[in-house]
Amino acid sequence: MRWELDWLENRARLTPNKNAIIDGETNKAWSYEELNNRSKSVASWLESRGVKKGDRIALLSPNHISYFDLLFACGKIGAIFVPLNWRLSNSEIKGILQDCSPVLIGIHLRFQNMLTGLQTIDCTPFFVGNSSYEEMIFNSKCPQLLESISEQDPLAIxxxxxxxxxxxxxxxxxxxxxxxxxxxxxxxxxxxxxVTINYMPMFHTGGLNALSIPVLMIGGTVVIGDQFEEEQAVNSINHYGCTIILLVPTMYHMLVQTEEFNRSKFPSMKIFLSGAAPCPLQIYEAFQKKGIAFKEGYGLTEAGPNNFFIRPEDAQEKQGSVGKPMLYNSIKLVKETGVEASANEVGELLIKGKHSFSHYWNNQQATTETVKNGWVHTGDLAKKDEHGFFYIVGRKKDMIITGGENVYPLEIEHWMAAYPGIDEVAVIGIPDEKWGERVAAIIVSKADHRLDEDELRTYCEKKLGRYKIPKSFIFIKELPKTHVGKIDKVKLKEMSIGIQEARGEQ
Structure with missing residues (x-):
């Protein structure tokens, strides 16, 4: 089945001279033939180092062509690619390396200072992003490709x-x-x-699988972006003639406030996509004012990450919806009772399809808890309207139970985010002796606004039931974020409880 799986080899045969990858920092471009040859050279080099089918090859690097080199090389020889989150601490990275036990680890020169802290790990390092790496690619021969590879074999962790x-x-x-x-x-x-430009971290499924691999498979062009800077992003989108892009809500929050965004007409763009977290509705409005197509999706590392499709016109009419299930996957919503949810009822989102993950590495218990009868239990709550459009309500673990009532933070966040003077807002549940949990809104004010709690309560009363109205308003300078731009609600809850205790509000 090797040639069925090695689609890059076949794509290079079909469109050898078409630009596959462009480095957004250096403007260096690689054709499909060059990209395939690079991966074959890396595969040969890995074989020369004794790498066998099933061996793990790790990479610690900013967004860089070595991600594609190693992913496709591993695919050719049956090895397993393990991209590492360079934003983690040394001890966290060591924990991951101890778990997956790679035989080799590629380290970009930018992170060579981290090598000292990883020396206790039993794997051999090599550098990427330098002249010796390019020399190795240039001098390597074609791989022997001795192993039989099936579609069920692991390709990445x-x-x-x-x-x-x-x-x-x-x-x-x-x-x-x-x-x-x-x-x-x-x-x-x-x-x-x-054409897409990828600012999503390539150690994350959103960076590799959401758009990069699909665009390459169909023969398009992927521009590798490094650090996201909102003004430069607008210029790069126009410079490279991008047609589609995926960003997280935090990036859009910064992007739509720039003069460059206000001035640009984005002539080449077909669609802007948002992912990784639910998108505030004011982002929709910013694009709607410019007459530019915008929509959001939903995914997770364990499934896809792409699962839904929505037309831009439907996205404007049904703001907040991720659309309907894609062609080759199934979705259902299941209530706590195990019964499938009806229209407009909230249930846990379950996903099934050939795009679903195989298992968790070295963690059978977590695999059994997540995959049941072929369905991936996402831990996310959603509802479906009478027309079949899905809406993500929030994480199951984030749901607030106050006085016996279920409160979904996203509903409150969407309403409060539209209030003048609020820059960002997150809603969490804080332990409360009387109510079990009380609803708390954590707010970042815009620089030129001073917000009044009584005004915020009055505003919330216009839309929200009384039990949903925050009982606490906490103002901070910045919301803590994860490495992919999601609001870190665990850290936020710890911070908020500390603030409340300091105020004597327990």
Whole structure:
């Protein structure tokens, strides 16, 4: 089945001279033929170092072409690619390396200072992003490709960026990565004319699998972005003629406030996509005012991450909806009772499809808890309207139970985010002797506004039931974020409880 799985080899045959990758920092471009040759050279080099089928190859690097080199090289010889979150501490990275035990670890020169702290790990380091790495690619021969590879074999392990507990290694097979790409291409109507710039971290599924792999599979062009800077992002989107882009809500929050965004007409763009977390409705409005198509999606490392499709016109009419399930996956919502939810009822989101993950590395218990009868239990709550459009309500663990009533923070966050003077807001539950939990709104004010709690309560009363109105308003300078731009509600809850205790509000 090797040639069925090695789609890059076939893509390089079909469009050898088409630009596959462009480095957004240096403007260096690689054609599909060059990209395939690079991966074959790296595969040969890995074989020369004794790498066998099933061996793990780790990478600690900013967004860089070595991600594609190593992913595709591992695919050719049956090894397993493990991209590492460089924003973690040395001890956290060591924990991941001890869990997956790679035989080799590539380290970008930018992170060579981290090597000392990793020396106790039994794996051999090599550097990427320097002349010796390019020399190695240039001098390597074609790989022997001795191993038989099936679509069920692991291709990558991506460690979850969860905010609680030990990161789990999500094992993605050739099948899951390939079918996510096929499903995305067909459901989203991607073509070889599509160009995207990727600012999402490539150690994350959003950086590798959401758009990069689908765009490459169909023969489009991926521009590698490094650090996201909102003004430069607008210029780069226009410079490279991007047609589609995926950013997280935090990036959009910064982007829409720039003069560059206000001035640009984005002539090449077909669609802006938002992912990783629910998007505030004022982002929709910023794009609507400019007449530019915008929509959001939903995904997770364990499934896809792409699962839904919505037309831009439907996204404007049904703001906040992620749309309907894509062509090759199934979705259902299940209530606490185990019964499937009806229209407009909230239930846990379950996903099934060939794009789903295989298992958690070295963690059978977590695998059993997450995958039941072929369905991935996401831990996310959602509802479906009478027309079949899905809306993400929030994380199951984030739901607030106050006085016996269920409160979904996202509903309150959407309403409060539209209030003049609020820059960002997050809603959490804080332990309360009387109510069990009380609703608390954590607010970042805009620089030129001073907010009044009584005014905020009055504003909330216009839309929200009394039990949903925050009993506490806490003002801070900045919301803590995870490495992919999600609001870190675990850290936020710890901070808020500390603030409340200091105030004597327990």
């Amino acid at each position: 991506i460690y979850t960026g969860g905010t609680t507990g030990k990161p789990k290694g999500v094992v993605l097979s050739h099948q899951s990565i390939q079918w996510n790409a096929i499903n995305t291409i067909l459901s989203w109507s991607l073509t070889e004319t599509d």
